[in-house]
Amino acid sequence: MRKFKDNMLRGLLWGSAFVSVAVLVIIVGYIFYKGFSYISFDFIFGDYSPTGGGGIFPMIVTTLLTILISLAIATPIGILAAVYLHEYAKQGRLVRMIRFATESLTGIPSIIYGLFGAVFFVAILKLGMSIIAASLTLTIIVLPVIIRTTEEALKTVPATYREGSLALGTTKLQTLIKIILPSAMPGILSGIILSIGRIVGESAAIFLTAGTVAAMPTSIFSSARTLTVHSFLVTQEAGDIGLAAAVGIVLIVIILVLNLSATYISKKLNKADY
Amino acid sequence: MTMIVSEASIFNSTTSATTDTYATKIQVNDLNLFYGEKQALFNVNLDIKEKEVTALIGPSGCGKSTFLRTLNRMNDLIDGVRVIGNIHIDGENVYESNDVIRLRTKVGMVFQKSNLFPMSIYDNVAYGPRMQGIKNKKILNEIVEESLRGAAIWDEVKDRLKSSALGLSGGQQQRICIARAIAMKPDVILMDEPTSALDPISTLKVEELITQMKKDYTIVIVTHNMQQAARISDKTAFFLNGEVVEYDDTNVIFSTPKDERTEDYVTGRFG
Numbered sequence: 135m136r137k138f139k140d141n142m143l144r145g146l147l148w149g150s151a152f153v154s155v156a157v158l159v160i161i162v163g164y165i166f167y168k169g170f171s172y173i174s175f176d177f178i179f180g181d182y183s184p185t186g187g188g189g190i191f192p193m194i195v196t197t198l199l200t201i202l203i204s205l206a207i208a209t210p211i212g213i214l215a216a217v218y219l220h221e222y223a224k225q226g227r228l229v230r231m232i233r234f235a236t237e238s239l240t241g242i243p244s245i246i247y248g249l250f251g252a253v254f255f256v257a258i259l260k261l262g263m264s265i266i267a268a269s270l271t272l273t274i275i276v277l278p279v280i281i282r283t284t285e286e287a288l289k290t291v292p293a294t295y296r297e298g299s300l301a302l303g304t305t306k307l308q309t310l311i312k313i314i315l316p317s318a319m320p321g322i323l324s325g326i327i328l329s330i331g332r333i334v335g336e337s338a339a340i341f342l343t344a345g346t347v348a349a350m351p352t353s354i355f356s357s358a359r360t361l362t363v364h365s366f367l368v369t370q371e372a373g374d375i376g377l378a379a380a381v382g383i384v385l386i387v388i389i390l391v392l393n394l395s396a397t398y399i400s401k402k403l404n405k406a407d408y
Numbered sequence: 409m410t411m412i413v414s415e416a417s418i419f420n421s422t423t424s425a426t427t428d429t430y431a432t433k434i435q436v437n438d439l440n441l442f443y444g445e446k447q448a449l450f451n452v453n454l455d456i457k458e459k460e461v462t463a464l465i466g467p468s469g470c471g472k473s474t475f476l477r478t479l480n481r482m483n484d485l486i487d488g489v490r491v492i493g494n495i496h497i498d499g500e501n502v503y504e505s506n507d508v509i510r511l512r513t514k515v516g517m518v519f520q521k522s523n524l525f526p527m528s529i530y531d532n533v534a535y536g537p538r539m540q541g542i543k544n545k546k547i548l549n550e551i552v553e554e555s556l557r558g559a560a561i562w563d564e565v566k567d568r569l570k571s572s573a574l575g576l577s578g579g580q581q582q583r584i585c586i587a588r589a590i591a592m593k594p595d596v597i598l599m600d601e602p603t604s605a606l607d608p609i610s611t612l613k614v615e616e617l618i619t620q621m622k623k624d625y626t627i628v629i630v631t632h633n634m635q636q637a638a639r640i641s642d643k644t645a646f647f648l649n650g651e652v653v654e655y656d657d658t659n660v661i662f663s664t665p666k667d668e669r670t671e672d673y674v675t676g677r678f679g
Contacts, residue, residue: 294523303513
């Protein structure tokens with residue numbers, strides 16, 4: 135009987151793992167099957183033409199720019215905020231409130247952020263529909279993610295490291311920079327990778343703050359169209375699933391490359407990787 | 409019991425000559441410590457002599473580790489700890505000074521379990537000096553070699569200084585921890601049950617090391633192991649419920665203790 139239960143459980147676990155992997159494989163497979171014939175050098179590096187048949191290079195540039203700007207702002211602020219909350223702040227009601235707020239922020243639908251961005255960054259700050267307005271909006275979206283994951287990463291650093299370092303007559307700051315942050319680096323990095331996914335996957339908020347102009351951006355104040363928004367519009371307006379899938383392939387490759395390089399950089403940065 | 413007595417009496421013959429020849433290094437007066445409302449140490453008075461090994465013994469929760477951590481103010485890291493009373497090291501009041509950093513470079517510490525950083529052996533030992541601003545490679549090399557020799561582990565690791573410190577055995581890791589503490593050139597080294605996680609052979613090596621080290625350092629060691637206290641220490645303080653019940657030469661504590669509670673403890677009747 136016990137053996138039967140054991141086998142049941144094992145089957146269940148295996149089944150669950152299989153279903154999750156299978157879904158991923160089917161989706162990716164389907165996208166590649168539908169879109170692969172569209173992929174060509176001109177498709178990726180060619181300029182967009184409104185009459186059809188053009189490339190998606192402007193969208194790739196826009197997407198990479200939004201990722202770069204959002205992360206450049208959100209990563210330092212997020213890490214510093216998490217360090218403050220975990221290492222410096224007196225653990226009391228205020229910190230609990232801040233923590234609750236950041237947790238709630240991760241759950242808010244992105245369209246709300248989009249509306250806020252459209253009112254605040256686009257209209258009030260007069261940035262207009264632009265890459266910078268979208269990036270600032272995305273910064274707000276990913277900030278809680280980075281704070282949360284960094285805090286979790288800091289929690290996993292053994293207290294003995296902290297004690298060991300301080301007992302050697304080091305300052306709190308030295309201990310933070312030399313011991314705690316390097317040990318927390320893998321966790322912090324997974325937060326950044328999650329954020330990249332969140333930024334790339336975002337459509338509603340970008341739609342409302344960057345607009346849909348399908349042209350090469352001339353500066354960060356240009357209105358532009360990211361890959362995700364493009365994919366959405368292509369499906370909706372032209373009904374071209376194959377083209378949308380081709381954009382999807384490019385997105386998947388971009389995320390893959392960014393994640394791998396992030397992991398690589400962290401390995402290089404973290405000399406304490408034993 | 410007879411075993412302990414005989415060991416202690418052997419000790420008597422070798423150490424009685426040196427007792428009281430050194431100056432007082434650490435002077436503790438009426439020390440009280442509170443964790444929030446709960447009092448953990450009651451009027452502790454101890455004079456710890458220079459270049460001797462002082463053992464702190466007592467049952468779990470008696471305050472011996474808490475007391476040890478007042479000497480380099482590691483208790484400051486815990487929220488809600490209050491300390492009343494005085495500790496003077498070389499005549500300087502530890503709790504009046506703001507310079508905790510300097511105190512901790514002077515008073516090193518070795519913990520119960522090895523807490524080496526996930527770095528190479530070399531980087532672990534050089535960590536403290538580097539944080540003091542020493543960048544010169546030659547000087548760092550010298551400090552590392554000297555410290556590892558001082559911890560009697562140089563010969564075992566000299567060919568793999570650049571490999572991970574976490575790949576070493578528990579006993580070796582603990583001796584690297586001692587080397588890391590020595591690298592700061594401290595006067596005093598505090599040890600919080602440094603052998604409790606080690607096998608008997610590694611324990612013996614660390615004990616040998618401690619006896620060699622006392623010619624250069626004042627050592628205060630917390631131990632659960634009474635034989636260990638008898639083997640390596642010159643003075644022993646017996647803690648119970650946050651008070652020092654008895655503090656005397658180790659051979660006195662283990663052969664002719666004055667307090668009944670001390671006798672009950674060292675003969676293994678409780679704790």
